[in-house]
Amino acid sequence: MEDILAQAKKVAEEAEVFIVSSEETPVQFEANRLKRIQGKQNTGVALRIIKEGRIGYASTTDLTDTRRLVANAAETAQFGVKAQFKLPQKARYPKIDIFDPDTESISIEKMIELGEELIALVTRHTPDIICEAMVAKDIITLRLMNSGGGEASYKKSIFSLSMWGSLIRGTDMLFVGESQSSCHPLTKPREIADVVIQQLELARNRASVPSGKLPVILTPRGVASAIIPSLMVAFNGKIVLEGASPIGNKLGEKVFDPRLSLWDDPTIAYRPNSRPCDDEGVPSQRTPLIEEGKVANFFYDLQTAALAHTGSTGNGNRNGGLPTPSPTTLVIAPGKTGFEEMVSDIKEGLIIEQLMGAEQGNILGGDFSGNVLLGYKVERGKIVGRVKDTMVSGNIYQVLKEINAIGSKPEWVGGFVHTPPIYCPTLSVASK
Amino acid sequence: MTDIETAAPQLADLIKGYSADYIEARLEESQRSYITYRGKELESIGQATATGGNVRALVRGGWGFASFNEIGDLPAKVELAVKQATLVGREESNLAPVEPVVDTVPAAHNPTTKPLAEKKQLLDEYNELIWRTPKLQTSVIAYGDSHKKVIFLSSAGSHIVQERSDISLRLSAVAAGDGEVQQASLSVGSAGDFKAISGLHLLVERTAKHALELLSAPQVKGGEYTVVLDPVLAGVFTHEAFGHLSESDFVYENERLRQIMVLGKKFGGEKLNIIDSAAVPGLRGSYKYDDEGVPAVKTYLIREGKLVGRLHSRETAARMGEKPTGNARAINYRYPPIVRMTNTYIEPGSASFDDIIANIKEGVYVKNWFGGTTAMEMFTFSAGEAYMIRNGKVAEALRPVVLSGNVFTTLNNIDAIGNDLEMNQGGGCGKGEQMPLPVSNGSPHIRIRKCLVGGR
Numbered sequence: 001m002e003d004i005l006a007q008a009k010k011v012a013e014e015a016e017v018f019i020v021s022s023e024e025t026p027v028q029f030e031a032n033r034l035k036r037i038q039g040k041q042n043t044g045v046a047l048r049i050i051k052e053g054r055i056g057y058a059s060t061t062d063l064t065d066t067r068r069l070v071a072n073a074a075e076t077a078q079f080g081v082k083a084q085f086k087l088p089q090k091a092r093y094p095k096i097d098i099f100d101p102d103t104e105s106i107s108i109e110k111m112i113e114l115g116e117e118l119i120a121l122v123t124r125h126t127p128d129i130i131c132e133a134m135v136a137k138d139i140i141t142l143r144l145m146n147s148g149g150g151e152a153s154y155k156k157s158i159f160s161l162s163m164w165g166s167l168i169r170g171t172d173m174l175f176v177g178e179s180q181s182s183c184h185p186l187t188k189p190r191e192i193a194d195v196v197i198q199q200l201e202l203a204r205n206r207a208s209v210p211s212g213k214l215p216v217i218l219t220p221r222g223v224a225s226a227i228i229p230s231l232m233v234a235f236n237g238k239i240v241l242e243g244a245s246p247i248g249n250k251l252g253e254k255v256f257d258p259r260l261s262l263w264d265d266p267t268i269a270y271r272p273n274s275r276p277c278d279d280e281g282v283p284s285q286r287t288p289l290i291e292e293g294k295v296a297n298f299f300y301d302l303q304t305a306a307l308a309h310t311g312s313t314g315n316g317n318r319n320g321g322l323p324t325p326s327p328t329t330l331v332i333a334p335g336k337t338g339f340e341e342m343v344s345d346i347k348e349g350l351i352i353e354q355l356m357g358a359e360q361g362n363i364l365g366g367d368f369s370g371n372v373l374l375g376y377k378v379e380r381g382k383i384v385g386r387v388k389d390t391m392v393s394g395n396i397y398q399v400l401k402e403i404n405a406i407g408s409k410p411e412w413v414g415g416f417v418h419t420p421p422i423y424c425p426t427l428s429v430a431s432k
Numbered sequence: 433m434t435d436i437e438t439a440a441p442q443l444a445d446l447i448k449g450y451s452a453d454y455i456e457a458r459l460e461e462s463q464r465s466y467i468t469y470r471g472k473e474l475e476s477i478g479q480a481t482a483t484g485g486n487v488r489a490l491v492r493g494g495w496g497f498a499s500f501n502e503i504g505d506l507p508a509k510v511e512l513a514v515k516q517a518t519l520v521g522r523e524e525s526n527l528a529p530v531e532p533v534v535d536t537v538p539a540a541h542n543p544t545t546k547p548l549a550e551k552k553q554l555l556d557e558y559n560e561l562i563w564r565t566p567k568l569q570t571s572v573i574a575y576g577d578s579h580k581k582v583i584f585l586s587s588a589g590s591h592i593v594q595e596r597s598d599i600s601l602r603l604s605a606v607a608a609g610d611g612e613v614q615q616a617s618l619s620v621g622s623a624g625d626f627k628a629i630s631g632l633h634l635l636v637e638r639t640a641k642h643a644l645e646l647l648s649a650p651q652v653k654g655g656e657y658t659v660v661l662d663p664v665l666a667g668v669f670t671h672e673a674f675g676h677l678s679e680s681d682f683v684y685e686n687e688r689l690r691q692i693m694v695l696g697k698k699f700g701g702e703k704l705n706i707i708d709s710a711a712v713p714g715l716r717g718s719y720k721y722d723d724e725g726v727p728a729v730k731t732y733l734i735r736e737g738k739l740v741g742r743l744h745s746r747e748t749a750a751r752m753g754e755k756p757t758g759n760a761r762a763i764n765y766r767y768p769p770i771v772r773m774t775n776t777y778i779e780p781g782s783a784s785f786d787d788i789i790a791n792i793k794e795g796v797y798v799k800n801w802f803g804g805t806t807a808m809e810m811f812t813f814s815a816g817e818a819y820m821i822r823n824g825k826v827a828e829a830l831r832p833v834v835l836s837g838n839v840f841t842t843l844n845n846i847d848a849i850g851n852d853l854e855m856n857q858g859g860g861c862g863k864g865e866q867m868p869l870p871v872s873n874g875s876p877h878i879r880i881r882k883c884l885v886g887g888r
Contacts, residue, residue: 031685036495037516040766042484043501057478061501065481072479079467079477079552108519130686166808168688171840173809211655242471242570244606246613321466322476357812360803361834361886364606365613369834369886371812389810391836391886393654430654430886 001145004047007070009147012049012056012077016087016146018279018318019045026136027111032119034112045069046318050087051077055303057322084306087146093276093283097269100184103157104139111135118163118189125197126167129176133163137185142279150281158272160415161186165196174203174386175354175373181415183270199353199374205385207377213426215349215404216392217342217378222352223422224413228330229359230366230396231262235289237300237315237325241308244364246397250295257403258293259335266314266328272415273328280316280323287313301325332419335406342405342423344381350429351376351383352392361393369393390431399424436461436483436583439503443485444585446506452489452514453525455587458723459485459503460765462580463544467552469559469573477548484765489513490527494520499766528749528756530726532589537720539595541624543577551575554629558636562605565640567647569608575601579624582723582765590725597624598716598870602858605640607647614646614831617816619801619858621870623716628857642817642829651831652818654887658795659835659880660788663854665798665815666875671776671861672804672811673839674699674706675873678733678741679759679863680748681771682808689808690752697739700843703781706734708743710758710774716857716870717774724769726758733776734843745771763866773861777874781849788848788879795821796885801859802832812836834886842880850876 001017008015021043028036046059047069056077060069115135122131136159143153162179178195180186218226233239240248247255266274266284277283280302288296300308301316301323316323343351350372358370372390376383400422407420436459447455462482468475484501487510496516498509555573562571577599584592600621607614618639622628661669676682683689710719710728719728724746731741744752745760748771760769789797800816818830853876860868 034494034520034522036497036768037520038497038499038768039512039516040498041500041502042766055476057476059478059480061482061484068481072481075548076477076479079474079548081474081476108516112519128688130688166686166689168686168692171692171809173807175807238470242606244570244608244613246611320480321478356807356810357803357805357814357834357836360805360812360814362614362832364615369814371810371836373807373810389836389838389884391654391812391834391884393834393886428654428887430884432656432884 001143004045004066004069005145005147007066008047008049008073011070011074012051014050014087014147016048016144017045018144020140020142022138022140024136024138025108026134027108027115029115029119029131029133032123032131034115037108047073048322049073049077050083053082054080055083056080083303085302087148088150088281090149090151091281091283093152094267096267096274096276096284098154098156098183098274100157100270103137103159103183103185106137106185114161114187114189118161118193121189121193122163122165122196126200129165129167131163131165134160136160144281146281152277152281154276156275157183159185161189161192163192163196176200179414180412181272183272202376202383203374203386207385207387209350209377209387209390209429209431211430214429215346216424216427217351218422218424219351219353220411220413220419220421221354223332223419224417225355226352226358226368226370227396227400228417230363230368232327233363234366235298237298237304237308240298241304246366247295253295254293255295255397256290256293256400259403259406260290260293260400261333262290263288263331264299264315264327264329265331268329271329278314278316279318282312282314282316284314299325299327330417332410334408334410334420336408337405337423338408339421342407342421343378343383346378347380349378350387350392351378355392366396368396390429392427392429394427399427436485436503439506440583440585443506444591446510447487447585447587450510450514452491452517454490454527455487455510456724457485457487457585458765459583460580462578464576464578465544465548466576467555469555469571471570472559472563486765487513488768489517490525491517492521493523493525495768496520497768526750527746530746530756532586533721533725534591537594539579539597539624541597542579543597543599543624543626544579546626557633558603561633561637562603562640565605565644567607567609567644568605568640569613570606572604584721584723584725586725592721592725594719594721596719599624599626599629600858600860601629603636603639605643607643609647612647614643616643616646617802621716621857623714623718645829646831649829649831652796652833652885652887654885656882657885658792659883659885660795660797660821661878661880662799663852663875663877664801664856666778666878667856667873668801668804668813670706670778670875671773671873672806672813673837673842674733675708675773675776676806677808677839678743679771679773680742680744680752683742684748684751693739695739698737699734699739700737700846702736703849704734704737704843704846705732705779707732707779708773708776712775715775715855715872717872722758722760722769723762724760726756726760728758728774731757743771743773745769761869763869767866770864770866772863772869773871775855775872777853777855778849778876778878780851780853780876783848783850785850785852785877788850788877789821789826790824792821792824796830796833797821797826798833798835801856809839810836811839836884836886842883845881845883846878847881848879850878852876
C-alpha cells in the first residue's frame with residue numbers, strides 16, 4: 001500500500017490508495033434442500049490521484065502489478081474532472097462496533113443447520129411451498145491511506161439469512177419472502193419464518209380491488225420497495241447539485257407531513273452498512289434528511305460537497321469506481337398508530353407488502369408505479385385476502401405530504417432500512 | 433503479474449486428480465474502461481483490470497464453488513471446492529453429457545485498446561448535442577467497455593480459451609420546469625464494435641428534445657388498453673414476460689411449475705414464435721461456448737404459439753431429460769454459471785406498422801426501453817416514450833408508462849406481429865446477484881389487447 005502511494009506521488013500532487021478484501025461464504029438452498037456452498041476470496045485496489053489539478057482513477061485485483069495501476073490512473077487524469085477537494089488528513093473516527101468474532105467463527109455446518117431449520121419451519125406450515133434460502137457470512141477488511149496523511153482501516157462482519165418461497169396452485173403463483181442481515185450471526189430462523197408464515201396466512205384467500213383511488217397502507221417492506229428509491233435520489237447531493245432533485249431548492253422548507261422524519265445513519269452498532277468512516281476517510285455521522293416534514297440536509301461525498309460549497313456528510317461510497325454520494329442505513333422515525341388501528345380505519349383499501357417495478361418509473365420526479373407482487377385487500381377494517389393483477393401509482397411528493405398515520409412499530413427491511421408502516425390517504429389503483 | 437495462460441496447465445492437471453463426480457475451472461483476465469458525464473461536465477473516467485478464477489466441483493449432486501483473485505496455491509482452491517461439494521452432496525450427480533472441447537475463440541474487437549481520447553471525443557460530441565436543447569436541467573452519459581479472456585477447463589478434458597468484448601452506452605436527458613422533472617433515455621451497445629455506437633447524433637438530439645416534450649405531456653389514465661409496442665420495447669417484453677419463465681432452473685425442481693410449463697402447452701396465437709440464440713453472430717448475447725463449455729445453439733421457445741423448448745444448463749437438462757442448450761452463463765469468475773438468456777426475440781410476421789394501428793380507436797403506442805422486471809407469472813416493464821393512438825393514428829405524447837401483465841394471458845393477447853424485426857443492444861439483464869449480463873432482445877412491432885397500464 002505504501003509502495004503504491006510512493007509510486008503515485010512521483011506522478012501526481014496527491015494520491016489515495018484504497019484496498020478492500022473479503023472472504024464470503026454463501027450457503028445456498030434450492031427446492032427446499034441444500035444445493036451449493038461457495039467460498040469467495042476477493043481483493044481489490046483502487047488508486048485515485050490528483051495530477052495537475054485533475055482526478056485520475058484506476059483499479060485492479062492484481063496487487064503485484066502496481067506499475068500498470070499507476071500508469072492507468074495517470075492516463076485517465078489527462079481527461080479527469082478538476083478536483084475541488086482536499087483529501088482528508090489524519091482524523092479521529094467514532095468507535096462503531098461492526099465486527100463480531102462469532103460471525104467469523106460460525107461453522108459451515110451450523111450455517112447449513114440454520115438454513116435447514118428455516119425451511120423446515122416454513123414447509124411445516126405449508127408443505128407444498130418450494131423454498132430457496134441463503135445463509136451467508138462475509139468478513140471484510142478495508143484500508144485506505146492518502147498523501148495528506150489520512151489513514152483508516154476497519155474490519156467488518158456481515159451475516160445474512162434470507163428465504164423466498166413460491167407456492168403454485170394451478171396457474172396461480174404466490175411469492176413470499178424475507179431477508180435480514182446484521183454484523184452478528186442471525187441464529188433465530190424462527191423470526192424470518194414467522195414473517196413468511198404470516199404472509200402465507202394473509203394470502204390464503206384471493207380478493208379483488210376496483211380501479212380508482214384507494215387508501216393504502218405500505219408495510220415496512222412496502223415502504224422500502226415503493227418510496228425509498230425516490231427518496232434516495234431526491235436527497236442525493238449530486239442530483240441536488242445538478243438541479244434535478246425536486247426538493248433541491250427547498251432546504252428548511254416543509255415539503256412532507258410534519259410527522260415524517262428520516263435520517264441516514266452509519267453509526268448504529270452492528271448494522272451491515274455501519275462504519276467508522278466512509279470510503280474517502282471522512283468520519284461517519286448521523287445526517288438528518290427530513291426533520292418533522294422539513295428538508296434538513298442532503299448527503300454528500302467530498303467532490304460533490306466542495307462543488308456545492310458545503311461539507312461531506314461521510315456518504316462517499318465506492319461501487320467499483322470513484323466515490324459517489326450514497327445512503328448508508330436509512331431510518332424513518334416511528335409514529336403513534338398501531339398497525340391494527342390503521343387497518344380498522346379502512347372501509348375499502350389495500351395493504352402493500354411488495355411492489356414490483358416501482359423504481360422503473362420517473363423516480364427523479366418522485367413517481368412510483370408498480371405491480372403489487374404481494375398485497376392484501378382490506379374491507380371494513382379487515383384483511384380479506386391477497387390481490388393480484390393490480391398496479392398502483394403515486395408520487396411521493398403528493399403521498400408523503402399528508403399522511404393518514406405513521407405506524408408505531410418500525411422494522412428492519414433487509415438490514416438497511418428501518419421503517420414503520422405508512423398509511424397513505426389515496427393511491428391510484430388499476431386492476432383487471 | 434500473474435498470467436492465466438501459465439496457470440492453466442497446472443490447474444487442468446489438478447482437477448483431473450481429485451475425487452469428485454465432475455470438476456471445472458475458469459480463469460479470467462479482463463480490462464475495462466468507463467467514462468461518465470453528469471450535466472455538461474465529465475464526471476468520472478477510469479480503467480480497471482482484473483485477474484481471477486474459480487473452481488466448481490460436483491459431488492453426489494452437491495456443488496462447491498471457490499472463487500479467488502490470487503492465482504497462487506491452486507491445490508488449496510480445488511480442495512476447498514471439493515470439500516464444500518462433499519458437505520452438500522446427498523444424492524446422485526446428474527449432468528447432461530457433452531463432448532469435451534479444445535478450442536480457441538478470439539474476439540472480433542477489443543474496445544479497451546482504443547485510446548481514451550477517441551472515446552471521449554465521441555461522447556463530447558453527443559453531450560454537446562444534448563445541451564443544445566433548451567431548458568435542460570441535466571444529463572447523464574454512461575459509457576463502458578470491456579474485453580475478457582476466459583480459459584475454461586474441465587475434468588472431462590475440455591480446454592477452451594474464449595475472448596469476449598462488450599460496449600454499452602446509455603444517455604439520459606433530464607428536463608425540468610414548474611417543479612416537474614422528466615427524463616428521456618437512449619441505450620445502445622455492441623459486442624465490442626465501437627462503430628455501432630458512433631454516428632448516433634440524430635438519435636441523441638431527438639432523445640434530448642423528447643425529455644422537453646414530456647414536461648407538457650399528460651399522464652395516461654390507468655386501466656386496460658390496446659397497446660402497440662415498438663421493436664425495442666417488444667424485445668424487453670419478450671425478455672421479461674416470457675424469457676425468464678423459460679429459464680429452466682426455475683422449473684426443474686418444482687413439480688407444479690413443471691406441470692404448468694409442459695412442452696406443447698399453448699401460450700399464444702399461431703403466428704407467435706419466440707427464439708433464444710447465442711449462435712447468431714455479433715450480438716451482445718452471442719458466444720460460441722457457454723460457461724460450462726457447451727456449444728451455443730438456436731432454441732425455439734415458442735413455435736406457432738406452443739411451448740416447444742427452454743433454456744438449460746447441463747444439470748437442468750439432465751434432470752428434465754432434455755438436451756443442453758448452452759445457456760449457463762456467469763457475469764465473471766466470482767460467480768458460478770446459472771441459466772441465462774442470450775439473444776431473445778420474436779420472429780417477424782407480415783403486418784406493417786400501419787396495418788397494426790389502423791383499427792385501434794383508442795390505444796397506447798409505447799416505445800423505447802426504460803426497465804423491466806418479472807416474478808414468473810407477473811411482469812412489469814416500462815416504456816421510455818408513450819403516445820395515445822386515436823382512430824388509427826399516433827396522437828399526442830404521454831408521460832412514460834409502466835405496463836404490467838400476466839404471462840398466461842398477455843402472450844395470448846398478442847394479435848398482430850409486424851414485419852420489422854430489430855435487435856436492441858442496449859441494457860443488460862440481472863438475475864440473482866449477477867448483473868448486468870450482456871444480452872440482446874428484439875421483436876417487430878406487436879399489438880397486445882387488454883394490457884394493464886399504470887397511471888393516474
